[in-house]
Amino acid sequence: MVVTHRHAPALIALALGALGAIASVGTAAGASIARSNLILEYDGISEAQSRAFADEAQRAYRDVARYFGRRDERTILILVGDRYDVPTAYHERATITLGANRIRGDAGFGRFAGLGPSIVHEITHLVAPSRGKDNQFLDEGLAVFVQEKFKRPDDRSFPNMGRDLHQETLRWARDHGRLIPLAEADPSRGRAGGSRPLIYLQGGSFVRYLVETYGLASFMTMYEGQSYQAVYGKDLAALEGEWKKFLDGIELD
Numbered sequence: 001m002v003v004t005h006r007h008a009p010a011l012i013a014l015a016l017g018a019l020g021a022i023a024s025v026g027t028a029a030g031a032s033i034a035r036s037n038l039i040l041e042y043d044g045i046s047e048a049q050s051r052a053f054a055d056e057a058q059r060a061y062r063d064v065a066r067y068f069g070r071r072d073e074r075t076i077l078i079l080v081g082d083r084y085d086v087p088t089a090y091h092e093r094a095t096i097t098l099g100a101n102r103i104r105g106d107a108g109f110g111r112f113a114g115l116g117p118s119i120v121h122e123i124t125h126l127v128a129p130s131r132g133k134d135n136q137f138l139d140e141g142l143a144v145f146v147q148e149k150f151k152r153p154d155d156r157s158f159p160n161m162g163r164d165l166h167q168e169t170l171r172w173a174r175d176h177g178r179l180i181p182l183a184e185a186d187p188s189r190g191r192a193g194g195s196r197p198l199i200y201l202q203g204g205s206f207v208r209y210l211v212e213t214y215g216l217a218s219f220m221t222m223y224e225g226q227s228y229q230a231v232y233g234k235d236l237a238a239l240e241g242e243w244k245k246f247l248d249g250i251e252l253d
């Protein structure tokens with residue numbers, strides 16, 4: 001499967017200490033537009049496109065803030081231009097970058113196709129970052145889960161392309177030959193070709209399973225620093241076993 005909506009994990013650059021990679025984030029966009037929680041600086045898209053996208057991003061921010069019952073008190077800066085590529089979030093700077101072609105609709109991206117959910121995903125990284133986890137699959141899993149939660153009917157965003165998260169995980173696992181053990185499914189190490197979508201899908205599916213089985217509050221307590229054992233009375237291996245059993249019970253469409 002050709003993945004047309006690749007997604008750059010928000011925290012990779014930071015995790016690798018590659019701050020230099022975003023040194024050019026700066027500003028330098030041609031024009032800007034403000035909404036209550038964000039500023040969009042843009043280049044390479046029309047004013048009308050910038051207005052529509054700023055509205056979409058503001059809506060996404062409201063959805064995410066309401067879901068988590070919290071706000072990012074900072075004004076989020078969204079930079080759109082041809083120098084940027086896949087949607088990427090930089091938590092420490094409250095900044096999201098995004099290629100202008102994604103909004104223009106050229107380069108194979110339908111105009112706005114999947115962009116709303118992609119922005120939900122990136123804003124989730126800003127509003128709900130994990131604390132002190134060495135494996136980013138939970139960060140990506142939470143963002144993918146929330147992205148699915150607020151998907152629109154025409155959603156075709158990476159990684160589930162608008163399809164059911166559990167179903168798509170099963171489909172990719174079948175093609176891949178197996179589920180990847182969660183302890184090995186770190187998105188920051190998962191750049192290698194075919195397994196990358198599966199790592200994101202598994203993260204999303206696992207987080208969705210935990211949230212829907214045990215609740216969001218428990219999940220956030222663990223996500224923000226407590227151990228699995230302390231919160232769930234089970235370690236990751238036990239929870240992973242439960243989740244796999246749950247997936248086994250799902251019929252593929």
Ligand SMILES: [Zn+2]
Pocket residue numbers: 007008009010121125139140143
């Ligand atoms: Zn992400």
